[in-house]
Amino acid sequence: MLIFVNETVQAPSQTEQIYNRLRENILALEVTPGARLTERGLEAELSASRTPVRAALMRLESEGLVQRDGRGWMVAPIDLGEVGSLLELRVAVESAAAGLAIEHASDEDLEALDELLRSFDPRDSQAAGHRMGTDFHVELVRLSENPFMVASTVDSMTRLSRTRWLEVRTEQSRALAVAEHRAIVEALKARDAPEAARLVALHITNTQERLGASLDEERSKSLRARGFVVLRGLPGAAR
Amino acid sequence: MLIFVNETVQAPSQTEQIYNRLRENILALEVTPGARLTERGLEAELSASRTPVRAALMRLESEGLVQRDGRGWMVAPIDLGEVGSLLELRVAVESAAAGLAIEHASDEDLEALDELLRSFDPRDSQAAGHRMGTDFHVELVRLSENPFMVASTVDSMTRLSRTRWLEVRTEQSRALAVAEHRAIVEALKARDAPEAARLVALHITNTQERLGASLDEERSKSLRARGFVVLRGLPGAAR
DNA sequence: TATACCGCTTTGGTATACCACTAGAGTGGC
DNA sequence: GCCACTCTAGTGGTATACCAAAGCGGTATA
Numbered sequence: 001m002l003i004f005v006n007e008t009v010q011a012p013s014q015t016e017q018i019y020n021r022l023r024e025n026i027l028a029l030e031v032t033p034g035a036r037l038t039e040r041g042l043e044a045e046l047s048a049s050r051t052p053v054r055a056a057l058m059r060l061e062s063e064g065l066v067q068r069d070g071r072g073w074m075v076a077p078i079d080l081g082e083v084g085s086l087l088e089l090r091v092a093v094e095s096a097a098a099g100l101a102i103e104h105a106s107d108e109d110l111e112a113l114d115e116l117l118r119s120f121d122p123r124d125s126q127a128a129g130h131r132m133g134t135d136f137h138v139e140l141v142r143l144s145e146n147p148f149m150v151a152s153t154v155d156s157m158t159r160l161s162r163t164r165w166l167e168v169r170t171e172q173s174r175a176l177a178v179a180e181h182r183a184i185v186e187a188l189k190a191r192d193a194p195e196a197a198r199l200v201a202l203h204i205t206n207t208q209e210r211l212g213a214s215l216d217e218e219r220s221k222s223l224r225a226r227g228f229v230v231l232r233g234l235p236g237a238a239r
Numbered sequence: 240m241l242i243f244v245n246e247t248v249q250a251p252s253q254t255e256q257i258y259n260r261l262r263e264n265i266l267a268l269e270v271t272p273g274a275r276l277t278e279r280g281l282e283a284e285l286s287a288s289r290t291p292v293r294a295a296l297m298r299l300e301s302e303g304l305v306q307r308d309g310r311g312w313m314v315a316p317i318d319l320g321e322v323g324s325l326l327e328l329r330v331a332v333e334s335a336a337a338g339l340a341i342e343h344a345s346d347e348d349l350e351a352l353d354e355l356l357r358s359f360d361p362r363d364s365q366a367a368g369h370r371m372g373t374d375f376h377v378e379l380v381r382l383s384e385n386p387f388m389v390a391s392t393v394d395s396m397t398r399l400s401r402t403r404w405l406e407v408r409t410e411q412s413r414a415l416a417v418a419e420h421r422a423i424v425e426a427l428k429a430r431d432a433p434e435a436a437r438l439v440a441l442h443i444t445n446t447q448e449r450l451g452a453s454l455d456e457e458r459s460k461s462l463r464a465r466g467f468v469v470l471r472g473l474p475g476a477a478r
Numbered sequence: 479t480a481t482a483c484c485g486c487t488t489t490g491g492t493a494t495a496c497c498a499c500t501a502g503a504g505t506g507g508c
Numbered sequence: 509g510c511c512a513c514t515c516t517a518g519t520g521g522t523a524t525a526c527c528a529a530a531g532c533g534g535t536a537t538a
Contacts, residue, residue: 013521039490049523051290054490058294062301071489071530082387089387092335093328100327148321148328152391252491278520288493293520310500310519 014048019056021046026065026075027161034077036069064159083163083211086156091204093152094141095197098184101143102193109143114185122175129168129177134161136181140200143188166214173210180206253287258295260285265304265314266400273316275308303398322402322450325395330443332391333380334436337423340382341432348382353424361414368407368416373400375420379439382427405453412449419445 012020022042025031042053057073060066067076101109116139120132134157141153157164168174180203187196251259261281264270281292296312299305306315340348355378359371373396380392396403407413419442426435 015521038488040488050490051522051524055293055297055521058297059301062298073490085385085387088335088339088385089332089391092331092388096327096331146324146327148324148395149331152328156387254491277518279518289520290492290494294491307520312520 013052015052015055018042018046018048018052019059022056022060023063023065026060027158029162029165031075033075033162035075037066037073037075039073063155078162080163080215083160084208086160087204087208090137090153090156091201093149093156094137094204095200097141097144097146097149097153098188098196098200099144099193100146100149101140102188102191102196104145105143105188107189110185110189113139113143113188114182117178117181117185120178122171122178124174126165126168126174129174130161130164133164133168133177140184163211167207167211169214173214176210177203177207252291254291254294257281257285257287257291258298261295261299262302262304265299266397268401268404270314272314272401274314276305276312276314278312302394317401319402319454322399323447325399326443326447329376329392329395330440332388332395333376333443334439336380336383336385336388336392337427337435337439338432339385339388340379341427341430341435343384344382344427346428349424349428352378352382352427353421356417356420356424359417361410361417363413365404365407365413368413369400369403372403372407372416379423402450406446406450408453412453415449416442416446 037057039050039053039057042057043050046053057066061068061073065076067074113136116132116136120128122129124132137157138150138153141149144150168177180199184196184199184203187199276296278289278292278296281296282289285292296305300307300312304315306313352375355371355375359367361368363371376396377389377392380388383389407416419438423435423438423442426438
């Protein structure tokens with residue numbers, strides 16, 4: 001007789017379900033950045049009580065996806081000033097993580113990372129490119145075997161997630177990103193720590209430039225229409 | 240007529256009060272790491288209802304000061320394995336922040352940082368040393384003008400807070416820490432980025448060694464009695 | 479017509495009752 | 509005496525009622 005060994009994953013609590021739904025909606029830009037939220041509105045919309053809704057909101061607040069807005073809540077607006085700071089932090093953390101990865105990762109680990117890259121084709125969708133970018137960086141940092149660097153990177157990628165749609169907009173930009181990822185993996189395989197750190201920093205800087213180019217193409221007006229609220233951080237950008 | 244311009248700070252909510260009380264109790268080691276907590280117990284002890292108690296617990300959970308423990312909560316045990324990882328992260332973030340501080344900080348900013356150091360005497364209390372260490376590192380990173388590096392550092396210092404009591408246990412260790420802080424400030428004043436980064440990394444590494452020495456002196460048994468639960472991370476340490 | 483004031487609606491914050499579930503004590507049978 | 513089962517007390521999770529306060533409209537008055 002077949003026995004299901006603990007295969008029951010135990011139904012996620014309502015708090016988790018609501019948290020996941022809200023998070024997904026926010027990250028997929030299905031709710032406009034800056035949009036106001038009310039606990040009672042969400043309660044009705046998600047057909048649950050306020051208790052789990054509030055718990056989910058508080059968790060999202062700690063991740064920077066939702067903010068308090070006077071009395072009330074709002075979906076965190078996209079702040080291009082934050083983007084620069086987050087990329088600075090990522091350069092520091094991920095280049096250090098690359099060095100640690102060289103110490104800790106086995107050849108098989110690096111081969112798996114390479115395989116992850118090979119599984120992606122720049123002609124794939126924007127969504128696939130978005131996911132690939134996140135996964136690559138998180139998996140790279142995971143090889144450092146430092147859980148706090150992983151947590152920091154996951155947090156940064158989450159906060160950058162909505163902006164990152166712009167970075168992976170064109171097939172060309174996705175191809176460039178993959179090429180840079182490849183170069184990083186090559187340096188890791190060669191166990192060349194300074195070169196790996198240099199390439200990580202370079203890649204993140206290039207990423208920022210591709211984002212800037214994408215911003216230049218789409219007019220600020222069109223960005224606003226799509227919910228991008230540019231608060232500060234770019235010369236000439238409307239506050 | 241005297242008008243009080245918004246000088247009313249508005250009484251903090253119960254959630255905040257409870258959060259602060261719990262946080263303080265945990266960081267001051269007034270509750271044993273690993274101790275179990277129940278929502279109803281805290282509700283009675285803090286004379287509030289479960290709603291704000293739960294909110295405070297969830298926030299503390301996100302900061303790593305409290306963990307879920309099956310059905311229930313526990314004060315996060317001290318995990319020496321985590322300490323190493325956190326210090327690794329701090330080296331990455333703070334040495335990068337030092338470089339940015341050199342770009343952004345004015346001479347007056349650096350003088351203020353120096354003044355902070357001068358205001359402390361190693362003969363001061365252990366508590367003063369503990370506070371000084373936190374403040375110095377946070378203020379240093381603040382000069383990078385990168386709010387996410389600041390947040391990362393504050394988070395790391397919080398998670399390390401309870402362990403750090405051991406680092407500042409003796410007057411000698413406090414004196415060494417201050418001397419190393421001084422050297423960092425000197426490098427910043429000289430606008431020598433590589434040297435500043437080197438000294439930051441060195442200081443954090445030395446910190447780790449002073450912690451190790453302090454651990455060697457106090458017997459593991461005595462540590463357990465004081466609530467230190469050594470899960471992993473040191474050879475021979477009990478799991 | 480403009481403005482000031484009053485009251486009602488709606489907000490988040492809090493208290494509390496109820497639920498399903500589980501660990502563990504206690505008890506019964508073997 | 510030991511083991512297994514049952515029942516209970518206590519857990520976190522959820523729903524909901526109530527509260528003070530803030531914001532908004534409408535109205536009345538200058």
